[in-house]
Amino acid sequence: MLPDKIKLFVEIFRVAIPFLGRIIIERIQASYHRWTYKAIPSPKNVVIVGGSFAGFELAKRLCESLPTGYRVVLVEKNSHLHYVFAFPRFSVVSGYEKGAFIPYSGIARNAPKGIFQLVQDEVVRISDDSVILASGEELPYEYLTIATGTSQLPPAKLSATHKEEACKELQTAQENIQNANSIAVVGGGAVGIEMATDIKSFRPEKDVTLINSRDHILPQFGPRLQSYALGAIRKQNIKVILGERPQIVAPGSGELRFGDGQTSSYDLIIRCTGQTPNSGLIMDWSPQSVSKETKRILVDPNLRLENLGDEAPHVFAVGDVAETGAPKMGRAGHMQAAVVASNIVKLIQGKPNKLEKYVSNRELEGATKLTLGKAEGVIYITDGGRKEILVPFNRVSEDMDIRRVWGMFGVKFSEGASSE
Ligand SMILES: Cc1cc2nc3c(=O)[nH]c(=O)nc-3n(C[C@H](O)[C@H](O)[C@H](O)COP(=O)(O)OP(=O)(O)OC[C@H]3O[C@@H](n4cnc5c(N)ncnc54)[C@H](O)[C@@H]3O)c2cc1C
Structure with missing residues (x-):
């Protein structure tokens, strides 16, 4: 039997090689995209609700791949990304708290101008073609992704938004x-x-x-x-x-x-x-798309909402709020974000038959x-x-x-x- 340290090394190597290859290809595609994307006066909105691990990654990927005529709008109620992994430690040890709140400026750091908008607000309602914000603003969408995660008592999750x-x-x-x-x-x-x-x-x-x-x-x-x-x-x-x-x-x-x-x-x-899944928005709009048992949002293998009907708009769900069968971990949200980003771009390009399927890799994601x-x-x-x-x-x-x-x-x- 191999010692666990060696098994771990082999495992990391096995996962890292194809992963590195994919990252290199994505970097090249992102550079090409930066030069070819052109901002236009009234682009169509690809809206993401929730900017934590899953929503952040999706926004970043879309900033590197959406074609001209579209832009990413991320609606997040928190002023900064809450890095919850550190919350248990920073609830005990003082002096590091500020580090647990990460600015969103990294999302579009290398993205072309005009492709990204961050809206700090709370989505309170969804309709067939728009999301309604707590401020009263209505934001039309062409594609929508729900990445609203879960709620938990402090200090696991915090209630303050600033x-x-x-x-x-x-x-x-x-x-x-x-x-x-x-x-x-x-x-x-x-x-x-x-x-x-x-x-x-x-x-x-x-x-x-x-x-x-x-x-x-x-x-x-x-x-x-x-x-x-x-x-x-x-x-x-x-x-x-x-x-x-x-x-x-x-x-x-x-x-x-x-x-x-x-x-x-x-x-x-x-x-x-x-943990309580934040699926209330979908519960109000399309209750049949929420699991009665888990209260998570039901999705198909392309991560589109289930039971929306044939004429329904393009709505996806990722991360802990979605019933994907994946471990409820940050890395799983990342992998799902990659699938949704690719599927939104394929739908825009008119290639609905080429959509990617999400299959959870438990070893990597868990x-x-x-x-x-x-x-x-x-x-x-x-x-x-x-x-x-x-x-x-x-x-x-x-x-x-x-x-x-x-x-x-x-x-x-x-x-x-x-x-x-
Ligand atoms: C204390 C703690 C430690 C953890 N440690 C690890 C770890 O070490 N490794 C690991 O892989 N996983 C860890 N996890 C699990 C991991 O944090 C979750 O799997 C991950 O946060 C899920 O990401 P998410 O983007 O799906 O949702 P969430 O992180 O739950 O975020 C949802 C986001 O949506 C926003 N939102 C919700 N509703 C609305 C609305 N209506 N309008 C606008 N914005 C909205 C919220 O403000 C939030 O930013 C930990 C979890 C906790 C609580």
């Missing part, structure tokens, strides 16, 4: 943790685990309890990661309670009631459970880098079956490598992240 207030939300989370002696983290998914281990490793004096409704943590991953992570958590003296779904006795009371009726008090309860506190973590890859590669690491940068992350979104990290 950077300054969003930073304050993270600072409030830090103060709450600082002021509490006993902390219950409810939810044994990746977010709950990162939260609990960050609190305990940066603030070892705190009494931390992790509570999970199932008998095993990390239900979306395989048994090897589950038992490795559980071992690491227990080694850090975090109390673990499994198979319990406690109720908060009274709002703000800090008291949890467990299945046997017993209650426990905590200075702070952090809930890292329950690969995860899970931190287990200040100085530990694990890289994990699975095919959803028996194949599991697990490589622990013991160097985690305190700022979650935020400078490099900004670069990935096409922006130079400015000191203090204050200039944009």
Whole structure:
């Protein structure tokens, strides 16, 4: 049997080679596009609702490929991209908050003039040919993509839409943790685990309890990661309670009631459970296109909405809000964005028979880098079956490598992240 480090290396190599080839071709096409695209006075709109991992990538790709006569309009309620991967860490450690909010200027940095418009607003309604914004503005569309993701309680997701207030939300989370002696983290998914281990490793004096409704943590991953992570958590003296779904006795009371009726008090309860898909816009407009079970938007293999009817407009959905069968991870949204960008361009070119199909690559899209506190973590890859590669690491940068992350979104990290 090969050691996991070598298996990981082989896996990265296997994925990276075709990926690199594709990137080179895309760069050449983008350069050609930059010279050939011509801005015109009233272009048709290709509207994207939601500018996080999936929507950002789709906007960027369309800026590099839409033909003359069309432009991308991204409608996003947040002033900056919320880099949620860092939220658990930045809810515990202070000084880095600003870095978690990335300017959108990277989307069209190298795009031709006139191809991109960012609208900071909330879409409140969709019709057959336009989206209606909270400001009252109506924005006509020729093609529409829903990339509205999911909602979750803070600090997993934040409610503030402007950077300054969003930073304050993270600072409030830090103060709450600082002021509490006993902390219950409810939810044994990746977010709950990162939260609990960050609190305990940066603030070892705190009494931390992790509570999970199932008998095993990390239900979306395989048994090897589950038992490795559980071992690491227990080694850090975090109390673990499994198979319990406690109720908060009274709002703000800090008291949890467990299945046997017993209650426990905590200075702070952090809930890292329950993602709700933001599918309400489609629910109001085309309820038959939303799954009754999962509340996610139903899509066909080309990622177009299902059950819209033959005369329906061109509407797509990507990322966590879409029922694609893919892992709910940032990378899956990226891959889906590539398919939708290509399909929109093919439809504009009058090639409806050449549309790309999205097939989830679980190994690539579900690969995860899970931190287990200040100085530990694990890289994990699975095919959803028996194949599991697990490589622990013991160097985690305190700022979650935020400078490099900004670069990935096409922006130079400015000191203090204050200039944009
Ligand atoms: C704390 C945390 C840590 C995570 N860590 C990882 C990780 O390490 N690796 C990984 O791969 N995945 C991770 N994930 C999962 C990953 O973040 C999600 O899969 C990803 O964010 C999904 O991207 P999305 O674009 O589909 O939607 P979301 O990120 O949910 O974003 C949706 C966007 O749409 C906007 N929006 C919604 N409704 C409207 C509207 N009506 N009008 C205008 N704008 C709207 C929102 O403001 C938001 O910007 C993590 C998730 C959390 C919460």
